[in-house]
Amino acid sequence: MDHTIAQHECGNGITLLGDLMEGRPVASFCIAIPAGYVTEPEDRLGVTGLLAGMMMRQTRRRAPRELSNSLESLGLHRGEAVRSETVQFSGALPASELASALRLYAEILRAPLFEPEELESERALAMQALASLNDRPARKVMVELRRALITSAHGRSPLGVEETVSRISCADLEREYGRRFQPHGALIAVAGAFDWGVLVGLVEELFGDWQGVPPRPAPVEIRRQEYAQMLVQETAQQQIAVGYPSVGLVHPQFYPLRLGAAVLSGGMSSRLFTEVRERRGVVYSVHASLVTLPGEGVMLCYAGTTPQRALETEAVLKAELLRMREGITEAELERARTGILSSLMMDQESSLARTGRMVADMRSLGRVRSLTEVYECYRRLSVADVNAALEAHPAGPFTTVQIGPEQDGSGPGAEVEQ
């Protein structure tokens, strides 16, 4: 089942990772620069998203039209994601064009050009994206939950806030680019058909002489007291989001708790789907997941229901979260384990998913786990192991954020700290 992930360390702190998929017509890459939104200055929130957008518009060598044509003519499907500690530039394209794409990305990353006119366009998009969140209450509630539950900078929204986005200048972009877009700790992950020797040579040529160290992010902090917030808005469904502390990938009880999370909300036989949707019919959508952050983890849960059923839904949801402490059955464990291991295997079929896994592992553990190792970590656990972990890490204290129409007892924008 296992195959080797090739790894090469450049002298400047960039790690190149290669996952060979021979004969594949498509290759994927993910370049993760350690310049995520956690190190944004308080008064320039949202600057990282603007930077990433501006970098894809033009370079010092290529005007907008030229850069766009160069990227598009490779048949490239690309995306930029601003995450808490990294900015990720990903793409998938015909394997034969991989080297040309990496050359272009070296230019994008190392020779950006920030011009006022382009900044105004990028800002207009960013401001619309912020306002648009109000029109998507199901998304907004999760953004607000993260903000309330994760009290360090990791809980921020990558979009920033209107007040700061509206005043970011080209000088801010220059300064933040210089301060945070640095190679030390960057990752370049490639999956598909490639010649490793050629790839190493190319990455050394393109990035080897880039030098610099980005600022260190402050540690993650999670709220550990009960907290509730109600945001009043005219919506058809009341959006209910509940979060609480869990553990990160480095924690010895991560694997049993990940299995517990799958029992709670893995497949359609999971507890939340069964109790909240199948037995009561109060929701269409209900789910929970264990989200890992550097050194930490949180459980994020969601349910959407019509306002008259909101109290019942919230109560059932929380009761199920609390009931996990009482333990799971052998059959539940087996289903959860089969689900996780099957997805792990099926993800191997997608080159883009493979690059994502390499980057996630390197960021959390400083190495890429082999498939065998991950399999073993799940396979060796018994019901007793999982139950011990669930007892040691019961659900709560809950941070609850809701969005919905005004009801008795909730004034506009009421915030109630319990």
Place this chain on the structure above:
Amino acid sequence: MSRQILMHRLGNGLLVIGEYDAAALSVAAGFFVRTGSRDERRDEAGVSHFLEHMVFKGSADRSALDINREFDEIGAQYNAFTSEEQTVFYGCVLPEFQVRLMELLGNLLQPALCSDEFEMERKVILEEIALYEDRPGFQVSDRLRSVFFGGHPLGNNVLGTVESISAMTVDQMRAYHQRRYRAEGIRLVVTGRFEWERVLEQVEKLTASWIRGDAGRDTTAPEPGTGVWQEESNRFQHVYGGWMAPGFPPMDPRHVAAGLAAMVLGGGRGSRLDWDVLRPGLALSCGSYHVEEDGFGYFGGSFQCTLDRATEVRALIGDHWDRFVREGVTEDELERMKRKAVSALCLQGETPLDRLTQLAGAWEYRGILQPLEDAVDEVERVTPAEVREVLSELDCHGRAEFVLMPEPGARR
């Protein structure tokens, strides 16, 4: 890439299509039922989609909880969806679970439709309708289809309405199932690493009792509407709009050129609408596409912007559309979009689950078994002259436009 396409018609008329890939790590299978909201009678609006849910709520020998449990026991990634003209049940598992996946999927299509579960699921469907009320883009496409298609069944809404779902009876659903779920109107598609003989043998037994025949479909072409429709909403801050214009049906080979042309106009980055609307920040989203449905095809597009930009954005889209129809596309533009289209095809063709959709689509709409290489070829052959010719042949290029505006002063 060596993949082998297989096909076999079972004794009951059910067609089984396979694409074997020795390099795959999983097997995917889907039953594609040729029925959707366009096949519903006026008093059964939303029944196709409601039935899709009910299929998971118990069969003759399995309860709803059994079905959910068994799918999870084999680690399946599975789901179902309903469109205007298809209801699809699919799953993907590791090859060792092939037999159990087939058994489950085959069993689902003969649901028990018991009234207790029907009542419970009615509540879930009403929640789903409420969920989409909070999604402006969905509201627009739904209303747009209804004005574009006028009274034609292609304009029927998939979810139905609160009224139609509240009034629906389990007997109506049983009658619909009897009428529409017939062996010759259903296709089983299997992709990835599977044992073909075993699939056929097992499915032959599983489906032996299925009603034979084909439910058929009224494929009278619609008479598309043109004009502008506008509504106000107090729920949303932005303006959301969409437009549609007649294009080419899937049986018409010109639809490939039409699809590429729509990409040049507004198929994401590097397209004309990207340069003139998105990159300058005039709108948060703005794109166009060409869609093929059973016996009909259309160009369509959508946008989202702020209220103060709406007039400008709509005018730009209108100008671009007129110029597009009049002048066609340049060689450079077409070449770039062809490259993107080809890599999208290959990327989507990476996994058995994605390949399932490509294979089924080509068969359902065009009656062909299409290897990935042929789909790529078809795109690569298109020339700018062909695109110009295709656009000049459009009988009518008037558009139907639907715009959802924020109610003035309704919300912050």
